[in-house]
Amino acid sequence: xxxxxxxxxxxxxxxxAGIIFIxxxxxxxxxxxxxxxxxxxxxxxxxxxLIAKSSSSNKIxxxxxxxxxxxxxxxxxxxxSENSKIKFQIVSNPEFLAEGTxxxxxxxxxxxxxxxxxxxxxxxAVNTIANIYREWLxxxxxxxxxxxxxxxxxxxxxxxxxxxxxxxNSLSALCEKSxxxxxxxxxxxxxDSRIGDKFLKVSIGFGGSCFKKDILNLVYLxxxxxxxxxxxYWLQIxxxxxxxxxxxxxxxxxxxxxxxxxxxxxxxxWAFKKDTNDSRESGAIDISANLLTAGASLNIYDxxxxxxxxxxxLTELWRTQEVDENIIQSRLKRVKLSNNIDESLYNSSCIxxxxxxxxxxxxxxxxTKNRPEIIFDGRNFLDTNKLKIIFKKVISLGK
Ligand code: UDX
Numbered sequence: 001x002x003x004x005x006x007x008x009x010x011x012x013x014x015x016x017a018g019i020i021f022i023x024x025x026x027x028x029x030x031x032x033x034x035x036x037x038x039x040x041x042x043x044x045x046x047x048x049x050l051i052a053k054s055s056s057s058n059k060i061x062x063x064x065x066x067x068x069x070x071x072x073x074x075x076x077x078x079x080x081s082e083n084s085k086i087k088f089q090i091v092s093n094p095e096f097l098a099e100g101t102x103x104x105x106x107x108x109x110x111x112x113x114x115x116x117x118x119x120x121x122x123x124x125a126v127n128t129i130a131n132i133y134r135e136w137l138x139x140x141x142x143x144x145x146x147x148x149x150x151x152x153x154x155x156x157x158x159x160x161x162x163x164x165x166x167x168x169n170s171l172s173a174l175c176e177k178s179x180x181x182x183x184x185x186x187x188x189x190x191x192d193s194r195i196g197d198k199f200l201k202v203s204i205g206f207g208g209s210c211f212k213k214d215i216l217n218l219v220y221l222x223x224x225x226x227x228x229x230x231x232x233y234w235l236q237i238x239x240x241x242x243x244x245x246x247x248x249x250x251x252x253x254x255x256x257x258x259x260x261x262x263x264x265x266x267x268x269x270w271a272f273k274k275d276t277n278d279s280r281e282s283g284a285i286d287i288s289a290n291l292l293t294a295g296a297s298l299n300i301y302d303x304x305x306x307x308x309x310x311x312x313x314l315t316e317l318w319r320t321q322e323v324d325e326n327i328i329q330s331r332l333k334r335v336k337l338s339n340n341i342d343e344s345l346y347n348s349s350c351i352x353x354x355x356x357x358x359x360x361x362x363x364x365x366x367x368t369k370n371r372p373e374i375i376f377d378g379r380n381f382l383d384t385n386k387l388k389i390i391f392k393k394v395i396s397l398g399k
Contacts, residue, residue: 014054019128022047022075023064023095028213037220039068039213048075052082060125063092066158066210068217069151072115089125091116092147094154099208100275112142115150122147155218159234162211164199166240172202172398173247182398183380202397204283204354204378205244207272212238212281245283248352248378248397249290255374255395256349260296266348266372268341269355270302270310277304283378284354285313288335297334301344303359307337342368350374356381365390 007013014020024043029035044065051061061079063072072090079088092115097105112133116126130142145153172182182202190197206212215234222231253260272282279285279302288298292314300310311332318328338344341363345351350372353360356379365371365387373392377384380396387394 010050011054014051015056017059018057019060019062020051021062021064021093026065026067026213028216034220037216039066039217041067041071041074044071044075045078048078049082051088052079052086055083055086055088058087058089060089060091060128062129063090063151064095066094066154066214066217067151068221069148069155071151072147087121089117089121090147091125091129092150093129094150096154096157099278100273107136109137109141112137113145113150113153114142115145115147118146155214155221158210158214159218159237161199162206162215162241163237165201165203165206166237166244168200168202169205169244169397170240172244175398180398185398202380203244204248204287204397205241207280207282207284208278209280212241242286245286246290248283248376249287249294251395252287252291252350252352252376253294255376255393260291260294260349262295262297263349264297264299264347265291266338266344266351267298267300268302268344268351268353268360269357269378270300270305270313271355271357274355274357275304277306277309279305279309279313282313282355285317287352287354287378289314289317292331292334297336299336299338299344299346299348301338301341302355303357310337311335342370345370345372348372350376352376352378353382354378 022044024047026039026041026044029038029040044063044067048061051059061075063075072092076088076090079086079090092113094113096109096111096113114126114129114133116122126144130144133142168182168186171185174180175182175185186200186202187197189195190200215238219231219235222228222234252265256263256265267284267288270279270282270284272278272280272284284302288300292298302310314332314335315328318331341360345368347370351374353376361381361383365375371391375382375387375391375394377387377394377396380398382394384394384396
């Protein structure tokens with residue numbers, strides 16, 4: 001029953017297909033109107049043009065990429081203007097998979113969202129896509145909506161998830177001042193079944209390719225409709241996320257007597273979460289950049305992220321901030337990329353654990369001769385009681 005084939009003959013595959021999923025990248029625009037906020041739809045438009053050019057029969061086009069509300073309409077207008085002979089139906093079927101759990105998320109999703117045009121043809125197209133999912137999912141998990149609701153629900157879902165993280169991270173700052181414990185607060189709040197306990201884990205801030213991009217998208221959309229208060233509300237989630245990263249770096253500098261010059265800091269973890277080599281928008285980038293800017297030297301180790309990605313992430317961040325190229329190079333000279341935890345701890349003044357890798361959780365900290373006296377747990381996932389016997393100071397978030 002072979003039904004998975006690979007090809008690089010794009011035109012022929014398009015023409016043979018009845019349903020085409022557009023699943024290309026939609027990064028944040030780096031120039032033009034909406035720079036730094038709106039999604040760059042160039043790739044989606046290119047797909048639409050190619051589909052229009054290569055089609056000789058009617059097709060259903062599925063918008064799988066996360067795109068702003070109204071993209072479906074835009075795809076339709078490109079298709080119609082480039083090829084008026086063919087009937088195209090646009091269906092939005094947003095992606096909710098998370099990195100590292102994609103297959104499980106596909107097989108056991110909370111829900112599948114399918115949005116289409118409000119017409120008889122639109123309903124038919126939505127139903128055709130729903131039939132694919134009906135092969136393994138019960139009817140109550142398949143939600144049928146209009147095109148715009150489906151597009152907005154995707155942005156809203158990511159914004160809500162990010163909002164929970166920023167909520168708990170903002171309270172971690174308050175806990176540190178007031179004497180409350182963020183893990184206790186988080187579990188007490190999460191036990192309310194109306195709130196739920198997921199996505200309430202304190203951290204150095206959320207990363208990944210989706211949350212920031214989708215919130216910026218939402219903000220841009222609100223501003224477009226002159227809903228400035230709504231835009232400000234969602235933007236605040238990103239501000240708190242940046243605040244958390246800055247706060248973390250400042251805490252490290254404070255603990256090192258406000259002087260990190262000529263001091264080595266061990267950075268453990270670069271990926272935006274464990275079990276991936278993806279470092280897009282990872283909190284480790286900003287925190288490391290802040291520490292390097294303050295004059296520190298860093299020994300960085302991540303089990304999966306390549307050394308070239310780490311250097312590239314720092315370089316790109318500073319270039320977007322328009323830092324002078326000579327300054328960037330001199331800061332990078334203070335970065336050492338380590339091959340393992342032990343190497344990274346050598347001569348360091350403190351350890352910052354920034355990604356919740358199992359390797360860090362299971363590491364035998366006691367056996368290291370070179371360990372410093374201070375360890376920062378940027379994820380509150382290490383065994384604090386055990387660490388307190390080994391280190392002079394164990395600093396967790398929100399404690
Ligand atoms: C996310 C959404 O979960 C997924 O539905 C969407 O399709 C794509 O974006 P992903 O980016 O893979 O998926 O990662 P996710 O597991 O959601 O984590 C995002 C970030 O939030 C990570 O940096 C993670 O460490 C952080 N996080 C998550 C917290 O800081 N605290 C939490 O409680 C949960």
